[in-house]
Amino acid sequence: MSTARPTVTLTLAVGILFSCALILLHNIDARRGSAIIRESLYISSPAALKRMSLGYNGLLADIYWTRAVQYFGSHHARSAEEYDLLYPLLDITTQLDPKLIVAYRFGATFLAERPPMGAGQPEKAVQLVRNGIQHNPDDWHLYYDLGFLQAWNLHDYVGASRTFANGAVLPHTNPVMGVLAASYATKGGDISTAMLLWQTTYQNNQNEMIRQNALQHIQSIQSDEAVTELEEVISRYEEQTGHAPESFLNLVYAGMLKGTPLDPTGQPYELLPGGKIQVQDPDSLPFITKGAPPGWKRKTVPLP
Amino acid sequence: MRIGYIAANTFREAVRDRVLYNLIVFAFLMIGASLVLGQITIGVERELLVNLGLAAIAFFGVLIAIFIGIGLVSKEIDKRTVYTVLTRPVQRWQFILGKYFGLVGTLAVNTFFMGCGLFLALLYMTHKFERADIYVLIAIFFVFLQMVIVTSFTMLFSSFSTPIESAVMAFCFFVIGSFSTDLHSLSASAKGIVKVFATIAAYVVPNISALNVSTAVAHGEAVAGATVALNLGYALLYSGAMVAAAALIFQRRNMK
Structure with missing residues (x-):
């Protein structure tokens, strides 16, 4: 009897104190909000981060990439117009692990799309993919992405043709690169070339988000x-x-x-x-330029 | 033969240590966490699992090597069991070597189980094994070689200092060894006395960074056979030198 009482009291104390701590934590999290991500950039030097990782820079790059995805996802979900930290996060990620192809490819898509679908920073997307090509010169996907950005976002059809041509001569390239190089050299930015661009993106991507985006562009062009x-x-x-x-x-x-x-x-x-x-x-059909009701504004499409 | 008995006893003693199991549980938790983290990222699920898994095996393996290694000799002295052993026809260097092999054996078994955990997680994620997984196996072997080296210099430090001092020195040595590539770069670019010190430091501290291929294998990049042979040779020679130095100090130590 004498040992049971303290046991019950202590068990209750553990339960009550822990529950109270959880309630406080909930309030703390609510106050911190999006500031959590901002804090992560107090160390903005990839060189310093590389040293701190004790050689596990690949792991740190994966963590920073995950943070970039979460940062983009949270801003995208609330149709944000500004994505100030997206490029720094992607830059740190790719400097920590220059072979992380996925960060260049998805990162460029996140950066290039106009708000609220993306950050609306195609120049930075181009810079990111150019860095990727510098470190991975044999990966045709990066040439494809760069040509795509030049053609679709910057309307630089001559530059796009040259980039597709450079990608067309790589080992293990996709034959469509040569077709795209020729199309942009002769036809510039007409609808058939744009359609070919999005169809190639749709067919050559495994990721559902990228494929869905490409499909919506294809359907919008068709419409x-x-x-x-x-x-x-x-x-x-x-x-x-x-x-x-x-x-x-x-x-x-x-x-x-x-x-x-x-x-x-x-x-x-x-x-x-x-x-x-x-x-x-x-x-x-969020990318249509014709047939939209008056006053209609493009909404954010939820990520799959 | 005598070394074998001491090693077997050290192994039995180490596997009874509670610290060992706590650290292994944490390593498995981290490998498991990488599966959960893979759900909130895009396109790097396998990379994340391999990187986090290898980092967990290395980090907790090194902690086990340090925390058990610092007590190997000092515990025997504190409990006075060392006198029982040394009054028998056992040389002091045999005692040190037996202790070292015992702990390395313990670490080999730990690394095997933690490696199995990582491969099970890989199988759960990808539903099949692929050719690139062989390189993950090599990376785990390199992590084990790191532990072989860490154990050797932990024993060296513990042969002349207290357990706490040994732990601090061993951990610092490990961290500096992880920067060995930077030390080599510094020795190449510096001049005068700085160059001399940087060059000495670059070759005295263990080259832990050469034994870290996690980022490359996470991308499925191959590890050359020559790299494996050279790293194995380096780890054996370096740790051999450290254990010999530990034996030398222990040989001359006044046990009264």
């Missing part, structure tokens, strides 16, 4: 093309009848369409009064 064609059909109808069609049925009866046209996601297009075409769900 833009379809909207252009439909508006041409409507113009021809107006020329023939003297008035705008009231519905797609008018165009079907006139033999100009086979049925109600569908966008690449399978949703029917809407025909607005005055002969304008509009997509029903612009959020499923």
